[in-house]
Amino acid sequence: NAGVTQTPKFQVLKTGQSMTLQCAQDMNHNSMYWYRQDPGMGLRLIYYSASEGTTDKGEVPNGYNVSRLNKREFSLRLESAAPSQTSVYFCASSALTGFHEQYFGPGTRLTVT
Amino acid sequence: GENVEQHPSTLSVQEGDSAVIKCTYSDSASNYFPWYKQELGKRPQLIIDIRSNVGEKKDQRIAVTLNKTAKHFSLHITETQPEDSAVYFCAAIVPNTGNQFYFGTGTSLTVIP
Numbered sequence: 236n237a238g239v240t241q242t243p244k245f246q247v248l249k250t251g252q253s254m255t256l257q258c259a260q261d262m263n264h265n266s267m268y269w270y271r272q273d274p275g276m277g278l279r280l281i282y283y284s285a286s287e288g289t290t291d292k293g294e295v296p297n298g299y300n301v302s303r304l305n306k307r308e309f310s311l312r313l314e315s316a317a318p319s320q321t322s323v324y325f326c327a328s329s330a331l332t333g334f335h336e337q338y339f340g341p342g343t344r345l346t347v348t
Numbered sequence: 349g350e351n352v353e354q355h356p357s358t359l360s361v362q363e364g365d366s367a368v369i370k371c372t373y374s375d376s377a378s379n380y381f382p383w384y385k386q387e388l389g390k391r392p393q394l395i396i397d398i399r400s401n402v403g404e405k406k407d408q409r410i411a412v413t414l415n416k417t418a419k420h421f422s423l424h425i426t427e428t429q430p431e432d433s434a435v436y437f438c439a440a441i442v443p444n445t446g447n448q449f450y451f452g453t454g455t456s457l458t459v460i461p
Contacts, residue, residue, distance in 0.1 A: 268449075277354075277437055277451040278392065291446055294349060325391065332447035334380050334399060339391040 237261055239340035241326050247346045248316045256311040256343050258326030266329045267309035268293075268337065269301060271322040278325065284309055285332050316347045350375045350442045354452030361428050362460050369455045371438035372420040380441040381414060381421045382449070387434045395436075396423070428459045 239260045248254055260267065268283040280293030282301040290301050298320060300312045309328075313320060324343045329335040351374040361367050371381075382397035398405045398412045398421065405412050409428075414421040425432055438452040 275357075275453055277453040278439075278449075279451070280448055283446070283448065285446060293448055294450070333441065333443070334397075336382070336394045336397075337449065339393070341391055 239326055239328055239338050241324075241340040241343050243343060244341065245344050247348065248313075249348055250317060252316050253312070253314050254316065254345075255313075256324055256326075256345075257308070258310065258340055259308045260326075260328040260338070261307065262328060262330075262338065263306070264328040264330050264338075265306070266332045266335075267303065268327040268329075269299075269309070269311045270325045270327065271295065271320075272325060272342075273322050281311065281324075283332075316345075318347045321345060321347045349445060349448075350378060350440055350450040352438060352440050352450045352452045354438050354455055356455060357453065358456045358458075360458045360460060363428060363430060365428055367423075367425045367428055367432070367457055367459075369423045369436055369438070369457070370420060371422070371440075371452050372418075373440040373450075374419065375440070375442050376416075376419065377444060378419075378440040378442050380447075381412070382439050382441075383410075383412060383423050384437045384439065384451075385434045386437065386454075392437060425457075428457075430459050430461050433457055433459045 269281040284303040326340040327337040379400040384392040386392040411424045
């Protein structure tokens with residue numbers, strides 16, 4: 236039981252390049268989330284998927300797109316990376332939204348030069 | 349949206365002493381308040397949570413208190429140990445935003461042996 240997995244662990248991009256961060260969970264959770272973590276800013280929600288087939292914007296969605304590929308997988312795409320998107324990205328999942336523990340993946344450290 | 353403020357940003361205590369971290373929130377509709385611990389280089393993990401219909405909850409050396417009137421909640425760690433050293437994040441959920449988690453900016457706790 237791997238829990239929540241993310242790929243890649245590290246990535247360096249040049250401004251304007253695109254990439255997709257992958258996330259998968261094996262806990263049969265309905266809800267999945269993407270956060271970014273910046274020094275002094277805590278964790279901020281980018282997008283979430285309350286259930287398979289739905290996605291919604293979080294606090295900081297600009298510059299990102301998401302796809303809930305199936306119940307297990309939730310990807311985050313940067314179409315044209317900017318230095319302001321340099322951050323650590325965490326995927327998380329929970330049984331449902333609301334009063335349910337969110338389980339986090341190991342994170343992806345992204346640097347945009 | 350919700351605004352969660354967390355203080356202090358850094359905290360150092362002697363082993364065996366108590367540590368208290370405080371958070372305030374702005375939206376009176378918030379109804380769930382989890383606390384996550386993040387060790388250096390690791391993923392955040394839930395350590396304790398409280399719902400808005402409860403004033404206090406304990407789990408061994410950790411406790412959380414909630415004051416709905418004042419819109420603040422606190423994490424209390426007693427008999428601190430070096431392994432308690434980590435960054436702690438509070439969060440609040442607002443039901444009418446799809447149950448999004450709004451995180452505080454984190455408190456870096458150092459327990460000095």
